Amino acid sequence: MSYHKRLLLLAGLDSVIVFAAVFISYIPLHPSIETFSNTNIFMTAMVLLLCHHLFASMFLLYNKAWEYASVGELISITKSVTISMLMVTLFQYMMDYSVYGRVLFSTWTLLILLIGGSRFWWRITRDRFIKADKNMTQVLIIGAGQAGTLVARQLKNNRDLGLMPTAFIDDNPNKYKLHILGIPVAGTSMDIAAAVEKYNIDKIVIAIPSLNKKQLTRIFEECSKTKIKPQIMPKIEDVMLGKTPVSQFRDVEVEDLLGRDPIKLDIEGISEYVSGKTVLVTGAGGSIGSEICRQICPFKPAKLVLVGHGENSIYTIDMELRNKYGQEIEIIPVIGDVQDRDRVFEVMEEYTPDLVYHAAAHKHVPLMEYNPREAVKNNVFGTKNVAEAADTFGVGTFVLVSTDKAVNPTNVMGSTKRIAEMIIQSLAQHSQTKFVAVRFGNVLGSRGSVIPLFKKQIQAGGPVTVTHPDMTRYFMTIPEASRLVIQAGSLGRGGEIFVLDMGEPVKIVDLAKNLITLSGYTTEDIEIRFSGLRPGEKMFEELLNENEIHPEPIFPKIFIGQAVLEQEEEIQFLLERFENFNAAQLKEYVINLANRRKNRVYLVAK
Numbered sequence: 001m002s003y004h005k006r007l008l009l010l011a012g013l014d015s016v017i018v019f020a021a022v023f024i025s026y027i028p029l030h031p032s033i034e035t036f037s038n039t040n041i042f043m044t045a046m047v048l049l050l051c052h053h054l055f056a057s058m059f060l061l062y063n064k065a066w067e068y069a070s071v072g073e074l075i076s077i078t079k080s081v082t083i084s085m086l087m088v089t090l091f092q093y094m095m096d097y098s099v100y101g102r103v104l105f106s107t108w109t110l111l112i113l114l115i116g117g118s119r120f121w122w123r124i125t126r127d128r129f130i131k132a133d134k135n136m137t138q139v140l141i142i143g144a145g146q147a148g149t150l151v152a153r154q155l156k157n158n159r160d161l162g163l164m165p166t167a168f169i170d171d172n173p174n175k176y177k178l179h180i181l182g183i184p185v186a187g188t189s190m191d192i193a194a195a196v197e198k199y200n201i202d203k204i205v206i207a208i209p210s211l212n213k214k215q216l217t218r219i220f221e222e223c224s225k226t227k228i229k230p231q232i233m234p235k236i237e238d239v240m241l242g243k244t245p246v247s248q249f250r251d252v253e254v255e256d257l258l259g260r261d262p263i264k265l266d267i268e269g270i271s272e273y274v275s276g277k278t279v280l281v282t283g284a285g286g287s288i289g290s291e292i293c294r295q296i297c298p299f300k301p302a303k304l305v306l307v308g309h310g311e312n313s314i315y316t317i318d319m320e321l322r323n324k325y326g327q328e329i330e331i332i333p334v335i336g337d338v339q340d341r342d343r344v345f346e347v348m349e350e351y352t353p354d355l356v357y358h359a360a361a362h363k364h365v366p367l368m369e370y371n372p373r374e375a376v377k378n379n380v381f382g383t384k385n386v387a388e389a390a391d392t393f394g395v396g397t398f399v400l401v402s403t404d405k406a407v408n409p410t411n412v413m414g415s416t417k418r419i420a421e422m423i424i425q426s427l428a429q430h431s432q433t434k435f436v437a438v439r440f441g442n443v444l445g446s447r448g449s450v451i452p453l454f455k456k457q458i459q460a461g462g463p464v465t466v467t468h469p470d471m472t473r474y475f476m477t478i479p480e481a482s483r484l485v486i487q488a489g490s491l492g493r494g495g496e497i498f499v500l501d502m503g504e505p506v507k508i509v510d511l512a513k514n515l516i517t518l519s520g521y522t523t524e525d526i527e528i529r530f531s532g533l534r535p536g537e538k539m540f541e542e543l544l545n546e547n548e549i550h551p552e553p554i555f556p557k558i559f560i561g562q563a564v565l566e567q568e569e570e571i572q573f574l575l576e577r578f579e580n581f582n583a584a585q586l587k588e589y590v591i592n593l594a595n596r597r598k599n600r601v602y603l604v605a606k
Contacts, residue, residue: 143208283360285313338382379416418594436492
């Protein structure tokens with residue numbers, strides 16, 4: 001209905017109601033026929049009608065969408081009617097008409113009942129019409145608090161979305177069987193499956209912003225029994241700021257089910273050591289390297305040098321950052337391989353960075369078992385080249401991205417990363433540059449990680465291959481990993497190894513099951529097949545050696561260690577005689593070298 005038609009309809013309806021209320025209130029006192037021709041009554045009705053239209057316009061009663069009426073609209077009606085009646089009382093007093101208090105009160109009551117009733121009838125009719133529409137998607141909202149109510153109201157008020165809030169689930173027992181906005185609270189999170197069946201639910205929306213990871217995982221497990229893929233409402237702050245509509249739900253991601261809350265590091269304290277500086281990132285086109293660049297840019301470095309050997313990946317991150325920060329930061333894309341010592345020194349001399357984040361590496365465990373020479377060339381020689389160039393040209397801080405697989409390594413990849421740690425720790429003993437390393441667990445969603453593989457297998461209809469039912473890994477998100485790198489650079493004094501407290505390790509098979517459910521399937525639809533351990537893999541990973549454990553972190557959620565290095569000669573032996581090793585000899589040597597007892601890392605208090 002157009003605005004003008006709505007205005008005429010409401011104004012005409014109110015005019016009838018005003019005259020009816022006045023005469024109905026007078027009839028019990030003056031039941032004779034003369035009541036309808038009484039000038040006093042007629043003038044009172046006319047004044048009341050004019051006052052009502054005036055104050056109805058002031059309180060926007062003709063501009064409201066009454067199909068969405070609530071308590072706020074009823075308050076507006078009460079204010080308009082009350083002020084109108086006060087004006088009529090004043091008029092009668094000034095004109096010396098007979099003022100009947102009971103009549104005026106009766107008229108006031110009738111106006112509120114009739115005008116309010118006519119408006120709310122509009123909403124009631126609409127709600128019944130919507131509920132009768134079987135084509136709408138029936139929505140179960142988990143959380144009957146403020147956020148859940150906000151979602152329900154938005155869905156009810158926006159019929160074009162095609163979503164009908166049908167029931168709430170809430171763990172507060174005091175809300176059980178209550179009706180909120182006319183919607184029943186069907187039980188606790190343990191009753192999700194029963195509520196889905198009872199109310200023929202098509203969609204589940206989780207609307208509890210304060211939910212921690214363990215609670216979310218528990219709710220997700222209950223939702224998985226229903227074969228309905230749950231979604232989460234957007235962040236409440238984004239809704240309140242108008243960045244995201246409350247109805248823009250997102251799928252539950254694997255990151256949401258880590259079993260712990262995301263670790264938020266204090267990156268505000270690093271502003272001084274990044275702002276206005278020249279920062280160089282190797283492997284800048286990779287998953288970790290590119291995210292490090294994204295996290296650094298808000299701190300406004302003067303220059304950001306993106307180094308990588310992949311043309312397309314460097315082009316992609318260069319264009320992304322240039323579009324967003326190109327007016328504030330000088331972004332310099334550099335194509336170069338860390339194995340090319342001359343090129344590394346050339347770049348380092350040209351840009352003389354203040355900070356270097358070394359993320360370039362070969363990291364695929366089974367692949368490096370078949371290619372140990374390439375692992376050594378990239379992870380060992382590449383690190384040596386970049387680190388020595390940083391030392392030569394006076395870089396302030398050098399941060400090596402390492403791995404938990406460098407702890408008691410049983411494979412080539414982990415061993416080469418441990419040797420890389422040893423190289424920078426050796427340089428740290430005599431260099432003006434602060435050399436530190438950061439050990440990661442498995443990074444969710446990074447290239448070569450298990451998540452993209454599982455997703456591809458699920459898209460293909462399965463099976464999802466897991467090496468062993470008892471295999472566990474530590475997991476962290478890409479933003480967590482990149483923030484840890486930046487934080488380590490600000491905390492390091494030289495020679496330390498930083499480790500993120502990633503909570504409890506996660507079973508890979510549980511991760512596979514969750515991902516299958518998140519994709520809208522069950523383990524009956526997508527088979528999980530155990531393929532056996534691959535070359536170089538462990539059943540579980542370690543973050544620290546037995547000698548590294550320290551009761552207190554150096555920083556919230558960060559542990560730190562100091563190495564005692566005594567193998568410089570043997571590392572030099574490897575580097576000088578690298579070409580003389582065959583693949584089998586090289587593999588054996590690097591694993592043995594990385595596992596020497598005297599190369600253990602001891603935690604120290606700073």
